[in-house]
Amino acid sequence: MAPKRPLLFSSLAAALLFGSACYSYHPVENPAPGTLVRIQVPVSSPVVRPNQAPETMFFEGTLVSRGDTVLLETKNRREAGAFREILEVDTLRVAGTSISLLEEKLLSKSRTYVFTAAVTIGAAWLGIAAMNTLTGEQGDSDRPGDGGNPQGQFSLNPIFSGLLRLIGR
Numbered sequence: 001m002a003p004k005r006p007l008l009f010s011s012l013a014a015a016l017l018f019g020s021a022c023y024s025y026h027p028v029e030n031p032a033p034g035t036l037v038r039i040q041v042p043v044s045s046p047v048v049r050p051n052q053a054p055e056t057m058f059f060e061g062t063l064v065s066r067g068d069t070v071l072l073e074t075k076n077r078r079e080a081g082a083f084r085e086i087l088e089v090d091t092l093r094v095a096g097t098s099i100s101l102l103e104e105k106l107l108s109k110s111r112t113y114v115f116t117a118a119v120t121i122g123a124a125w126l127g128i129a130a131m132n133t134l135t136g137e138q139g140d141s142d143r144p145g146d147g148g149n150p151q152g153q154f155s156l157n158p159i160f161s162g163l164l165r166l167i168g169r
Helices: 004-018 109-135 157-166
Strands: 023-027 036-042 056-066 069-079 085-095 101-107
Touching: 036 069, 056 085
Parallel strands: none
Antiparallel strands: 023 101, 036 056, 036 101, 056 069, 069 085
């Protein structure tokens, strides 16, 4: 039983490490500078469609200042070749009257807890299943010919069949 603990604990640690936070957006009237916000602005077009709602675009970033003009610092990552990535930092100036929606980005604790619990349980389940397969616990036997794995050997078939069952094949 002792060899299973390091894998189980490392699986739990990896799940907690990779479990990311979930965010939600809430409308706000006067956010403080430095707040992560998302704004919605209408797209101006020479074509007017009276039967359709006007098209809009969302921009997300850090609020620099708010007055008659809203200053929003945005960041955009893009690839420039095989192994190069460029981070573009830009400051958008938007007239306060043209913003149709201003929302604050907030951490959603309930979504984060549910997501982290699901990832942790899944990682623990996979870790235990892998340990059971690697140690031959299901068919473990001291007598040869009983379906147990000899010392130091393991079969990959249960791992692949388990993965195929997970994806529904």
